[in-house]
Amino acid sequence: xxxxxxxxxxxxxxxxxxxxxxxxxxxxxxxxxxxxxxxxxxxxxxxxxxxxxxxxxxxxxxxxxxxxxxxxxxxxxxxxxxxxxxxxxxxxxxxxxxxxxxxxxxxxxxxxxxxx
Numbered sequence: 181x182x183x184x185x186x187x188x189x190x191x192x193x194x195x196x197x198x199x200x201x202x203x204x205x206x207x208x209x210x211x212x213x214x215x216x217x218x219x220x221x222x223x224x225x226x227x228x229x230x231x232x233x234x235x236x237x238x239x240x241x242x243x244x245x246x247x248x249x250x251x252x253x254x255x256x257x258x259x260x261x262x263x264x265x266x267x268x269x270x271x272x273x274x275x276x277x278x279x280x281x282x283x284x285x286x287x288x289x290x291x292x293x294x295x296x
Contacts, residue, residue, distance in 0.1 A: 218266035
C-alpha cells in the first residue's frame with residue numbers, strides 16, 4: 181500500500197514469476213524478547229557476502245518489517261551467517277538450507293573473538 185499527501189491510497193500487487201532462492205532472518209535479543217534493531221547481518225554464500233541492517237525505519241510515518249530478506253540466487257543453501265549485534269558483539273551461526281525463515285537469538289551462535 182502506498183499513500184501520498186492529498187491523494188488516495190493505492191494498493192499494488194507484485195505479480196512476477198518466482199525465481200531464485202531466498203532466506204528471511206529475524207533477530208531476537210532474549211533480554212525482553214525484542215527485535216535487535218541496529219544489528220548488521222551478513223549471509224555468506226560461497227564467495228558472495230550479502231549484508232543487511234535490521235531497521236524498521238523507512239520513511240516519514242512509516243515502518244517496515246524488521247525481518248531481513250536475502251536473495252540467494254541459484255544457491256539452495258548458505259554457508260554461514262555473521263551477526264554484529266547493536267552493542268558491537270559478534271556471533272557466527274552455522275550453514276543451512278535456503279527458502280525458509282529463521283530466527284537467530286543472541287547468545288545461540290558462536291562468539292567471534294576480539295569483539296566487545
